[in-house]
Amino acid sequence: MSPTHRPPVEARVYAPADGEASDVELMPAGDVTEGVVRIGGTIRRPHQRQSRAVAEYLDWLEDAGFEGSPRFLGRDDEGRDVLTFVPGRCAAAVPEEWVQSEELLASVGRLVRRLHGASAGFVPRAHPFPPHPVPRRADRHDAAELVCHLDVTPQNVVVRDGRAAGLVDFDLAGPSTALRDSYNTAMHWVPLCDPADAWPGWEGLDPYRRLRIFADAYGWDREERRRLPGLGVDAGTLTHERMRHNAVALGGGWARMWDEGVGGLILRRRRWLQANAERLLDALLA
Ligand SMILES: Nc1ncnc2c1ncn2[C@@H]1O[C@H](COP(=O)(O)OP(=O)(O)OP(=O)(O)O)[C@@H](O)[C@H]1O
Ligand SMILES: [Mg+2]
Known part of the structure; x- marks a missing residue:
């Protein structure tokens, strides 16, 4: 849809293509949002309190020429958000070896x-x-500067021909900083965690080498690299508080994750970052 012909997000109604509804496919479930389905070339997700802000952000990304995000098409007759399906492959809950x-x-x-x-x-x-x-x-000195994704996990990246081609699931998007979003991405993809918490099949990877590969590809400068272990520790403190809060206040998938021990995992990651800060810095700066 070209920007000039696009109604405001709150007024956008999705008109289904002919014969589309016969073809409904349930998408692999994440931790929180239930009932994500694919219908033809579209994804339908439950409407949420952040949906309109996210839709505005997706419009912006489209206008900015970013090819890697879904387009917000409107809401369907069941009130669900309708987004374009981004073709490719996403990782499973336990990411496969190709990831x-x-x-x-x-x-x-x-x-x-x-x-x-x-x-x-x-x-x-x-x-x-x-x-x-x-x-x-935790990091007051670092005011929000940029709206970004904030949940770039392997399950939320669409891969084509072995390369990251798209991002989905903008549920956690919001104001933050480029450094926090890119650190969070590295945390999921390296991954940065206590080796005891690695996904099955991921135990043998070298986190120092992988962090350096990510750092060079994203393009952190030296000052950003120096801040990273500390920023990761602060992020762990905040995430721990937020997850605990969401488990109580929102229940559902948040409570399930908390009951399954995500709090312990976050604290173990913090300890691992603290214990290995010097080695991480060596890998980043050498
Ligand atoms: N626009 C899209 N294009 C292609 N695939 C998508 C798209 N949106 C979602 N998917 C697929 O559906 C899966 C689940 O969707 P999504 O990530 O949006 O929800 P979720 O992970 O269940 O949500 P949450 O992280 O809030 O629990 C994704 O991992 C991806 O495989
Ligand atoms: Mg997801």
């Missing part, structure tokens, strides 16, 4: 860098992102 490819890792770094370039200047005006009930304290 370990270093070429893929580097391409994720480059894709997130392009996302940040395309996001620059976006300020949601008509529909602000809902404020988070647990505000950020």
